[in-house]
Amino acid sequence: MNVFASILTIASWEVRKTLGTMGRSVLPLAVVLFLILIAVTGFTSQTGLHLQDGMYIAGVDDPDLADVIGSDPRFRIYQATPAALYRDRESYDVIIVGGDVYAPDTGKGRAAVKALRTDYDRYKNIVYSQQQDLFAAYPLWIDVQDIKSELDFVATQSGTRVAAPSRSRSPPVPEGPVAEIEAPDSGVDIPVEDLRTGLLESQDSDSEIYRYTDVFGQESPFGTFKTPHQLSPPLPFDSIILIFVFIFPLYFTSQFFMMSVMNERLERRGEILLSTPLSPWTIIAGKALPYFAGMIAITLVLTLWVGQSLSLLLPILPVILFFLASALIIGMVSRSFKELSFISIFFSTVATSYLFFPTIFANVHVISLVSPLTLVILEIQGEAFTVSQYFYSTSLFFLTSAVLLYVGVKNFKEERLFSHAGLLTRIREFVSEGVSRSHPYISVFAITALTVPFVFMVQMMLLVLFFNLPMPLSLVLLIVSAAFVEEVAKSIGLYTLLFNSERFASWKTVAIISAVTAAGFLFAEKLLLFVTLSQITESVFGSVLFLSLGVIWIPFLLHFATVALVGISLKLRGPQGYIPGLVAASVVHCLYNLYFIRGWFA
Amino acid sequence: MNARFIGLIMKKDLSGLLNEKTILLAILLQVFIAMFSSFLMVGLTTMYDPSALQGYSGVRYGIGYAGSEDSGLKTYLSESSQFRVFDMELSPAVAALKERKLSAVVYVPRTPPDGDEPVKITLYLVQNDIQSAIVNVKLKEIFLEYEEELRSLRSDRIELVPVALEFPGERSEGFYEFIYGLLIPLLLFMPAIISSALIIDLITEEYQRRTLETLVSTPMAITDIIWGKILACEVLVPIQAGAWLVLLGLNGIVVSHVLPVLLQVSASSMVLILVGALTALYYRERSTAQFVFSTAVVILILLALAFPNNPLNLVALLATGAPAAGSYAVLAGMIGLAVLLGILVTSYAKRSAKKTLSS
Numbered sequence: 001m002n003v004f005a006s007i008l009t010i011a012s013w014e015v016r017k018t019l020g021t022m023g024r025s026v027l028p029l030a031v032v033l034f035l036i037l038i039a040v041t042g043f044t045s046q047t048g049l050h051l052q053d054g055m056y057i058a059g060v061d062d063p064d065l066a067d068v069i070g071s072d073p074r075f076r077i078y079q080a081t082p083a084a085l086y087r088d089r090e091s092y093d094v095i096i097v098g099g100d101v102y103a104p105d106t107g108k109g110r111a112a113v114k115a116l117r118t119d120y121d122r123y124k125n126i127v128y129s130q131q132q133d134l135f136a137a138y139p140l141w142i143d144v145q146d147i148k149s150e151l152d153f154v155a156t157q158s159g160t161r162v163a164a165p166s167r168s169r170s171p172p173v174p175e176g177p178v179a180e181i182e183a184p185d186s187g188v189d190i191p192v193e194d195l196r197t198g199l200l201e202s203q204d205s206d207s208e209i210y211r212y213t214d215v216f217g218q219e220s221p222f223g224t225f226k227t228p229h230q231l232s233p234p235l236p237f238d239s240i241i242l243i244f245v246f247i248f249p250l251y252f253t254s255q256f257f258m259m260s261v262m263n264e265r266l267e268r269r270g271e272i273l274l275s276t277p278l279s280p281w282t283i284i285a286g287k288a289l290p291y292f293a294g295m296i297a298i299t300l301v302l303t304l305w306v307g308q309s310l311s312l313l314l315p316i317l318p319v320i321l322f323f324l325a326s327a328l329i330i331g332m333v334s335r336s337f338k339e340l341s342f343i344s345i346f347f348s349t350v351a352t353s354y355l356f357f358p359t360i361f362a363n364v365h366v367i368s369l370v371s372p373l374t375l376v377i378l379e380i381q382g383e384a385f386t387v388s389q390y391f392y393s394t395s396l397f398f399l400t401s402a403v404l405l406y407v408g409v410k411n412f413k414e415e416r417l418f419s420h421a422g423l424l425t426r427i428r429e430f431v432s433e434g435v436s437r438s439h440p441y442i443s444v445f446a447i448t449a450l451t452v453p454f455v456f457m458v459q460m461m462l463l464v465l466f467f468n469l470p471m472p473l474s475l476v477l478l479i480v481s482a483a484f485v486e487e488v489a490k491s492i493g494l495y496t497l498l499f500n501s502e503r504f505a506s507w508k509t510v511a512i513i514s515a516v517t518a519a520g521f522l523f524a525e526k527l528l529l530f531v532t533l534s535q536i537t538e539s540v541f542g543s544v545l546f547l548s549l550g551v552i553w554i555p556f557l558l559h560f561a562t563v564a565l566v567g568i569s570l571k572l573r574g575p576q577g578y579i580p581g582l583v584a585a586s587v588v589h590c591l592y593n594l595y596f597i598r599g600w601f602a
Numbered sequence: 603m604n605a606r607f608i609g610l611i612m613k614k615d616l617s618g619l620l621n622e623k624t625i626l627l628a629i630l631l632q633v634f635i636a637m638f639s640s641f642l643m644v645g646l647t648t649m650y651d652p653s654a655l656q657g658y659s660g661v662r663y664g665i666g667y668a669g670s671e672d673s674g675l676k677t678y679l680s681e682s683s684q685f686r687v688f689d690m691e692l693s694p695a696v697a698a699l700k701e702r703k704l705s706a707v708v709y710v711p712r713t714p715p716d717g718d719e720p721v722k723i724t725l726y727l728v729q730n731d732i733q734s735a736i737v738n739v740k741l742k743e744i745f746l747e748y749e750e751e752l753r754s755l756r757s758d759r760i761e762l763v764p765v766a767l768e769f770p771g772e773r774s775e776g777f778y779e780f781i782y783g784l785l786i787p788l789l790l791f792m793p794a795i796i797s798s799a800l801i802i803d804l805i806t807e808e809y810q811r812r813t814l815e816t817l818v819s820t821p822m823a824i825t826d827i828i829w830g831k832i833l834a835c836e837v838l839v840p841i842q843a844g845a846w847l848v849l850l851g852l853n854g855i856v857v858s859h860v861l862p863v864l865l866q867v868s869a870s871s872m873v874l875i876l877v878g879a880l881t882a883l884y885y886r887e888r889s890t891a892q893f894v895f896s897t898a899v900v901i902l903i904l905l906a907l908a909f910p911n912n913p914l915n916l917v918a919l920l921a922t923g924a925p926a927a928g929s930y931a932v933l934a935g936m937i938g939l940a941v942l943l944g945i946l947v948t949s950y951a952k953r954s955a956k957k958t959l960s961s
Contacts, residue, residue, distance in 0.1 A: 026890050029894065033898065040904045047908040047909070050912060051783055051907060052783035054924070055779070067765070076926075099766050099767055100767075103770065111779045113770065114779075116769075127764040131761065135720040135756075136760050137760055140720065142722075143725065146728075147699055147726050172688070173698070174697035174701055178693050178697040179693065180693050183711075184722075187719070188719070188720060231742040255892070267811065336807060337804075338800055339622050342627045345631065350631075
């Protein structure tokens with residue numbers, strides 16, 4: 001029988017079975033729930049989120065101040081005479097007496113003043129934008145011109161201060177050619193009434209996100225033309241919400257796939273499928289096909305609905321594959337429903353933060369490109385992404401999905417599916433499936449090489465996470481955690497081999513495995529770097545993660561030594577030796593990194 | 603209902619959780635969320651005020667200044683300790699900015715400060731650069747000062763004058779509102795979400811593995827089994843929430859009204875858990891129940907947030923030490939709702955057990 005025909009057959013079984021177990025009533029219910037969700041979201045965004053209502057207690061002596069703070073639900077406002085306010089000042093977070101603001105010097109007092117200040121700015125802007133003579137109230141306008149710097153990628157990530165604060169007192173002289181720039185026109189070419197309506201509208205736009213920080217500001221309705229108030233870089237908030245609309249259904253569909261895989265394992269129902277002459281590839285492809293098609297269809301419909309171009313599908317495709325591949329593995333390793341829930345909640349939160357967090361910085365920093373969703377934001381904002389950007393942000397997703405699918409297919413057989421061992425044991429079993437009996441060392445090489453995309457992914461996540469911390473701290477944390485992640489990945493092959501068979505329990509084999517692991521890791525690391533990430537390797541952060549493309553034998557020695565450390569520890573103390581071995585290896589790795597990056601011991 | 607049987611089921615499900623150890627993942631997840639959001643805030647704050655960090659104080663950013671010689675803006679820029687201003691022609695200044703030898707370039711036209719036309723400044727910045735974002739924020743303060751000066755020069759043309767307020771001290775960026783108004787409610791309600799997902803798993807699993815029939819054939823009643831599971835999930839909530847309060851306390855974040863906070867969280871999670879139990883009893887199948895329930899929970903939470911005095915709001919208020927007048931009424935309401943749902947769950951479980959036996 002034709003492979004495609006069997007895939008299609010399994011796919012149609014899958015659809016019928018899923019609809020059968022779920023009952024026919026669920027689909028209309030899902031539609032109804034979705035509609036209610038949209039309605040409630042609309043309602044809540046109208047009323048605003050009432051999370052901090054009444055947080056601050058304010059005392060005022062002037063009823064007119066209601067205009068200023070009355071509209072902010074965060075304040076509970078009481079009116080009293082100045083003397084009474086002063087007497088009971090302990091029971092207020094902020095008091096306003098005779099136009100002067102007083103607050104206790106506590107965290108809450110300062111926060112109340114900050115909130116009041118934002119409200120006051122807002123109130124002032126509303127008053128000013130109603131002036132007859134708008135340019136008397138808004139005498140200063142700023143046209144912001146973005147200049148593309150050629151050094152973009154390399155320089156911005158380096159920890160050194162880029163727009164270098166110079167010590168010299170004479171003006172800097174450009175080295176390159178100077179392009180002639182005409183002095184900008186001093187006139188304003190937007191009609192005054194348009195400016196006025198724009199200003200009023202921007203006061204109404206949702207202020208709740210901007211409560212927490214002043215770094216991001218509202219988008220100016222006039223593009224690059226702004227008042228001093230609108231100068232902060234805008235948060236691509238609308239696009240982020242839009243992306244959430246895209247990702248949410250994908251996440252749920254992958255949940256159904258996960259459950260369908262798990263269902264095959266309940267009461268050994270999957271035995272029927274396994275007893276057919278179909279290969280695991282065919283079965284998995286057939287089972288995944290309806291979900292894959294569904295996800296693509298949902299994305300397509302949403303894309304058309306929001307009126308975007310179909311190229312939006314391109315960056316979402318690797319995300320879909322990644323969700324499906326991980327759903328397969330999670331469905332295959334969990335022992336019980338609650339385990340399935342915990343693992344999938346954990347996985348989806350981590351994956352979502354990896355996908356979402358960088359997109360906040362879409363307008364601020366190139367690091368945001370580690371997430372494919374940033375490409376979606378760029379696309380929505382009307383900037384087409386380039387092929388190299390696409391490669392840069394999606395390659396890790398494609399690679400890790402491929403590896404996960406491969407592992408899933410390899411292990412899709414009776415003794416794995418119906419085993420009831422614990423999570424760690426099962427993962428070890430899954431990995432050991434990749435070890436060939438006749439060529440164990442080649443297998444270790446391959447396993448280690450296949451872990452590299454995951455290591456990169458985790459390290460990227462760490463980079464994004466720590467990148468926000470002040471400089472020396474972020475670098476130290478990154479060095480330590482990156483080393484640890486690498487050591488864990490490298491030890492996987494070794495650990496599996498040592499505990500799977502007595503054959504490998506001699507000193508000689510530990511040495512060989514260490515060498516093979518080191519070679520495998522180095523090979524894949526260099527290959528992947530060469531293909532995708534060379535752009536960021538030259539920065540300080542990059543060099544922590546992906547040190548030295550040049551010399552090969554020094555990193556080889558490092559990898560060999562650290563794996564061997566874990567090996568020795570395992571050999572001497574058995575499974576208890578694993579953690580101490582990892583710690584020792586990470587310490588060595590860190591010292592090595594510190595030595596080479598900063599020459600701290602030179 | 604029999605208390606001993608309920609206790610037995612509770613023990614069975616809790617020890618199952620402990621054996622699998624995967625609840626560690628759920629706890630790890632909460633730590634992850636806390637870390638992630640705090641990192642985000644700390645990061646944003648240091649971006650706003652890098653001078654708070656050692657090594658950044660006393661740093662001056664180079665600004666290229668072109669155009670009008672006698673502008674008030676130039677005085678403000680030169681007087682600021684944040685910037686070093688260089689008089690330059692526009693073209694070489696922009697070229698130097700491209701090479702990152704400057705942080706920004708400002709062009710100021712010769713518009714008279716008290717003229718009819720606005721002063722339109724052109725600001726050149728490096729695109730997609732975090733440093734640019736910082737310089738941007740610092741320049742904003744200067745521009746605001748200058749705007750104020752221009753406004754006072756043109757004040758005779760302003761007919762609507764806003765109420766004047768004088769604020770103490772500098773603008774400051776703090777974490778208070780973020781921690782008490784967002785992080786604490788979020789962290790304390792995480793256990794509620796986890797527990798209500800858990801009850802669905804526990805109930806549907808007994809149906810789908812067909813172990814419920816075995817359990818029902820013992821002297822235990824279906825209500826004992828269901829309530830054992832519900833209590834197993836409920837008991838996890840105050841434990842996790844309490845652990846969070848201790849951890850926050852160790853970090854110097856003091857939460858007041860600990861007992862009412864825990865009560866509020868426990869009552870709200872009981873409501874969620876009971877809704878979860880009803881969903882699971884109705885569908886008896888995990889993916890459907892989880893799907894319907896999680897969508898419903900998102901709807902419920904969004905809807906609750908649309909109104910003031912919702913449980914999350916009240917927890918935030920209690921935690922800051924200023925409970926609203928309605929706090930305890932809402933708490934009582936939640937407990938009442940939980941009791942109603944409890945009665946509903948009990949009778950529905952009995953009915954569905956009868957149906958199973960007769961079918």
